Amino acid sequence: MVAAEGIPGRQEVFAAGSFTSKRIERIVQIAAGVGSLIVGIQAFFAALGSSDAGAWHVPFTIVVFTSLAAFVLSCFTGRGLRVTAIVFVLAYTLVLCAWPWVTDHAKDPGYAQPWIWYVTNISTIAAVLVMSLPWQVVFTIGLPLLFFVARMLQVDFAQPYLAANAFDLSFGLCLGTILLILVRTLRATGHRVDEARGTALAEYTQAAATEAAESERISMAALMHDSVMAALISAARATTDRERALTVGMAREALTGLADAESDERMALGRPISARLIAQDLRNAAHDFGVDVVIAAPADVEVPGHVARALTLAATQAIANAVQHAEAMGLEVTVAAGAGECRVRVSDTGGGIDFASIPDDRLGIRASIYARMAAVGGTTKISSRPGSTVIDLRWQR
Numbered sequence: 001m002v003a004a005e006g007i008p009g010r011q012e013v014f015a016a017g018s019f020t021s022k023r024i025e026r027i028v029q030i031a032a033g034v035g036s037l038i039v040g041i042q043a044f045f046a047a048l049g050s051s052d053a054g055a056w057h058v059p060f061t062i063v064v065f066t067s068l069a070a071f072v073l074s075c076f077t078g079r080g081l082r083v084t085a086i087v088f089v090l091a092y093t094l095v096l097c098a099w100p101w102v103t104d105h106a107k108d109p110g111y112a113q114p115w116i117w118y119v120t121n122i123s124t125i126a127a128v129l130v131m132s133l134p135w136q137v138v139f140t141i142g143l144p145l146l147f148f149v150a151r152m153l154q155v156d157f158a159q160p161y162l163a164a165n166a167f168d169l170s171f172g173l174c175l176g177t178i179l180l181i182l183v184r185t186l187r188a189t190g191h192r193v194d195e196a197r198g199t200a201l202a203e204y205t206q207a208a209a210t211e212a213a214e215s216e217r218i219s220m221a222a223l224m225h226d227s228v229m230a231a232l233i234s235a236a237r238a239t240t241d242r243e244r245a246l247t248v249g250m251a252r253e254a255l256t257g258l259a260d261a262e263s264d265e266r267m268a269l270g271r272p273i274s275a276r277l278i279a280q281d282l283r284n285a286a287h288d289f290g291v292d293v294v295i296a297a298p299a300d301v302e303v304p305g306h307v308a309r310a311l312t313l314a315a316t317q318a319i320a321n322a323v324q325h326a327e328a329m330g331l332e333v334t335v336a337a338g339a340g341e342c343r344v345r346v347s348d349t350g351g352g353i354d355f356a357s358i359p360d361d362r363l364g365i366r367a368s369i370y371a372r373m374a375a376v377g378g379t380t381k382i383s384s385r386p387g388s389t390v391i392d393l394r395w396q397r
Contacts, residue, residue, distance in 0.1 A: 019197070021190035026078060028183055032129060033075025036122045040068050043118035056102040060095050064119060067091045071126055085126040089139060092116075092123045096146045100153030113168060120147050124176040128183050140180050144172030273308035275301050275337035278315075278344070282333055285316045289323045293333050301337035307395050310376040311344050314369045318346035318391040326350020326389065340397035345390065353384040369393070 047061045067088040074081040095116060120143050127139035148169040155161045234247045275298040286293040303311075315333070322331050330349030337343070369391065373380045378395035 020193040021187065024186050024190035028186055029075045029078060029081065029129065032125050033072050036068065036075065036125065037072050039118055039122055040065070040072065043115050043122075046118060047115035056098070060098075061115075063091050064088075064095055064116070068119065068122065071122075075129075082130040085130040089123050089127050092119055093139075093143070093146070096143070096150050099150040103154050114151075117147060117168060120144055120172050121175050121179065124172075125179050125183075128180050133184075136180055140176040141173065144169050144176060147172065271305045272302035273305050275299065275303060275308075275335055275342055278303075278308055278312055278342070279333075279335040281312050282315050282319065282335065282344070285312075286319050286323075286331070286333065289320060289328075291319075291323055291328045291331060293319075293331060295333050295335060298335045298337045301339070301342070303337065303342045303395065304376075307342065307376045307378070310372045310378065311342060311393055311395060314372045314380070314393050315344045315346055315391075317369050317372075318393075321353075321391075322346060322348040322350065322389070325353070342395050344393040346393075347388070347390045349387055350389060352386045352389050353382070 044061075044065055047057075047065070067084070070084040071081075071088040074084040099114075099116060123143050124140050128136045131139070148165050151165045151168070152161065231247065231251045235251070238244045238247045279295045279298055283293060283295050319331070319333065322328055326348040327350065328348065330347070332345075332347050334345045335343070336345075369382075370380050373393055373395070376395060378393060381392040381394070383390050383392075
């Protein structure tokens with residue numbers, strides 16, 4: 001129906017996007033950026049007074065804090081976050097791996113955490129933001145554990161330092177797990193809200209389309225009632241040949257309108273229809289008449305919706321005639337399409353059509369085939385003799 005045109009379908013509504021998810025993601029990114037900036041500043045000042053890594057101290061701080069600064073900037077801008085986060089996580093992981101081998105084992109490290117400790121959970125949240133769930137779990141557990149191993153290697157696994165480092169390990173695991181669960185919960189909530197919103201919009205769209213279609217049907221029914229009544233009144237009052245000819249034209253238009261009102265909504269919308277869809281509809285129509293017809297798929301060429309409707313309904317009437325009068329003997333249906341044209345041929349090997357014996361009040365072929373094709377600028381050619389009937393419907397732009 002025309003009134004339903006332009007209303008988005010269910011897929012279009014869901015494709016409109018994840019409004020809530022995108023905004024939750026940005027909130028999480030900005031929050032991660034703020035937290036990483038605060039903790040990163042604390043780690044930077046701790047690194048200024050540190051000498052654990054000896055000659056490697058400056059390279060380590062440059063690598064870690066440069067990648068950290070890029071990650072924080074990406075969190076605030078929302079650009080290049082995946083790249084900067086992965087680079088930062090990998091850089092920090094490499095520093096942790098190298099830490100016990102470049103620090104002075106002979107020096108008493110004490111219980112104070114080195115500056116790399118403050119960066120552990122920043123790396124965790126970076127992994128959670130951009131990586132898949134398996135890698136999120138790996139880095140959430142692996143980075144605190146790697147820090148614990150690095151610290152214990154630094155002191156040659158001396159027992160006095162085990163409790164303090166184990167506390168750091170448990171704290172890092174707990175905080176990392178909380179961050180992981182929090183981010184995933186927020187993302188899941190946003191996704192569920194988007195799904196609920198999309199479902200509600202789709203249902204509303206469907207209801208609006210149904211209401212518009214029903215309104216269009218009511219309007220069409222009123223219009224067809226007036227058309228039929230006008231044709232009947234004109235027929236009752238016709239006294240001259242010209243008046244009778246006009247009455248016949250009015251009757252044909254009324255019959256065509258009645259048939260069109262029952263046509264497929266896709267075609268009633270006037271949208272282009274593929275010739276393959278015409279073939280499919282004719283195959284289904286023949287099946288409804290109790291006949292299985294094999295129709296070769298034509299070229300995937302689109303024709304105007306009203307033309308496709310006329311071709312389909314006229315060919316359906318031709319199939320009905322073949323089934324009714326020729327018992328579907330040798331029934332064949334072909335659909336061909338090209339640039340700016342479409343053709344449907346219905347043939348059978350029955351007894352043929354005797355046009356002279358058709359009463360004047362039987363308008364099946366005249367109104368449902370000839371008039372329908374003429375209304376869309378098409379042509380109808382019927383050749384019939386005993387043993388062969390061919391109805392050729394053709395439309396050309």
